[in-house]
Amino acid sequence: MKPIxxxxxTPGPTMVPERVLEALSRPTLYHRSPEFKEIFLEARQRLRRLFRTEGEVLILTSSGTGAMEAAVANLFKPGDSAVVVVGGKFGQRWAELCRTFGVNPITVEVEWGKAVAPEAVEAAVRENPGVKGVLIQICETSTGTVYDLEEIGRRLKNYPDVLLVADGITAYGVYDIPTDEWGIDVAITGSQKALMTPPGLAVISLNERAVERLVDNPPAYYFNLKKELKQQSKGQTAYTTATNLVVALNEALKMIEEEGLEEVARRHALLAEATRRGVQALGLKLLSERPANGVTAVIAPEGINGQDVVKIAREEFGVTIAGGQEHLKGKIFRLSHMGYVDQxxxxxxxxVAEFALWKLGYREFSLGDxxxxxxxxFASV
Amino acid sequence: MKPIxxxxxTPGPTMVPERVLEALSRPTLYHRSPEFKEIFLEARQRLRRLFRTEGEVLILTSSGTGAMEAAVANLFKPGDSAVVVVGGKFGQRWAELCRTFGVNPITVEVEWGKAVAPEAVEAAVRENPGVKGVLIQICETSTGTVYDLEEIGRRLKNYPDVLLVADGITAYGVYDIPTDEWGIDVAITGSQKALMTPPGLAVISLNERAVERLVDNPPAYYFNLKKELKQQSKGQTAYTTATNLVVALNEALKMIEEEGLEEVARRHALLAEATRRGVQALGLKLLSERPANGVTAVIAPEGINGQDVVKIAREEFGVTIAGGQEHLKGKIFRLSHMGYVDQxxxxxxxxVAEFALWKLGYREFSLGDxxxxxxxxFASV
Incomplete structure (x- = not known):
């Protein structure tokens, strides 16, 4: 049957609710109009509640990587050192950003699929006096692994000069994260993940300590957080923002508030657990030893290329799932259950995974298992 | 988990493709504009190809029932007799319409869920000389039954004064129906079924013989088919038509043509067969002895009210399925697989049916069977 x-x-862009698409298609607003200003400030307030922070939350017109770049360029100075946790492709990205902006990355290497030990992060900080920050993921999307940010944050509270900067791109809206309480100084997310909005917006939160650390003349023009902060406090942006996307994001945040953040987190936990049980019932193994609730990385069976699973899913069934990245390419496939997803x-x-594996000759299961x-x-919860 | x-x-309204929703939301056109006229004529041509008719196809701004009324009011005169096949709620509707317009319905009663015997239809015509038409369903939606219109049409070819008027509301776009070849003189469908468009438009085809039978002064003002025919041949409508819906319908018809009518019919056949096998694997029985490809009517298990299945599906899972009508209320539930539906x-x-039945205490199956x-x-075809 042809896919219709x-x-x-996929772990982003994710499916967009009809309500959000409708909001996206409303007439474009002028980014300096009072009408837009109100929506912009409202979205920022909703994001503060989502992040559970008393700090500042800025909306950037960029992908999540733009906000990661903004963090490195605006919070560190060339010559600074930062501990970087590298347990997947997005950890690597932090390290690359550091090198781009002359920040010295002290990497804590983690086997892909494993969670970094909180004590290893603390040890790296302790053993490198003068280190200015820790750059980490909350969820390492490439391996479907969630790190223990609560414990890491707790340990770093003893190091007042060390900023904890967390890429929460596939974590916010999946988990209910008390950003301030956990001591996360800077957190980042993107519109196209659990925020159920099309790609194009990034979000970065900054607590008081982070705001104080913002440099005056960052090696950046577009991503100048001090300038943004000044503007966004007034409901403006330094440069033209993606107004339709902001309106859409505001609608998506309304939906999250209507469902309730606790319920949203519970839903994701249930969806993730069901996915894990499902793939394990096929005789497959999870890549991650600490699997995230946003995306499940599944090790492809012996002799099966994970990319072929992805290809068949898309071409024969119209369903886009994700493959592996870097050295995991072909070794895994990833099923996302992030954002506008139900049972x-x-x-x-x-x-789809069962049909594709079956077609590829992996039949160590009965269809439907x-x-x-x-x-x-699902019936038990 | 709350349904998000x-x-x-449901067997209508059905799910509407994103492309059709996008078309629906295009700026409203004036119904007398050249731009709209072109789209209107294009949609009529596409409908002719869908119906596989050389006859006329009219688009009415009404539900399918409006087109049924138009057929009775415009093709028969008060005092005429018509054979009416009554094997469900929509057969009853033909009879009610006859009585409303002073047409004498000679009913062929069929047990709900059974298909009318073609010989019974012919016998009714033969035994009632002077009868002016046969009013029938192609699919009787209330019971999920498809009648053998090919054979009925073949038998009626010997009765040149008897118009075969078929309600194909849940048949066109589900099956590939050669309207002319089967001798269907008048056929009806609605936008909100397999045509994948929101409710609001009905379609009626008229072959030459039917056009000749159109009365001059029907007991109808809005549903005056002669007047419509005159206008619609020029790309106009007698009264304001639902222009956005026509634009949307034209887009949906494009999608059907892109997929190909044969493939569309094959898809529906496969979806229907999979549904039948699925419910039978739960130990349930189909209501129909000749099940239709658009909707499957399932007999609720002993002690379970079919309406409760429908209620749980909608309230707890966000999925709308249909219950039974008239004396079948509570006795069945209906799963639609019509229109924008895939495996x-x-x-x-x-x-959803499994979860709901399980919750209601019917457990003569294992979840997932x-x-x-x-x-x-699906894997075998």
Missing amino acids: KKRLL FDVLTGLE GVRAAMEF | KKRLL FDVLTGLE GVRAAMEF
């Missing part, structure tokens, strides 16, 4: 529908079960989407993801395991889990 | 998405698995929607329908049976079928 397209479904996004039936998770079951669809498992069905993964779905059944997930259904039994 | 809404899915329509994963069918599996979702089975999952229906889904597995359907998956095995």
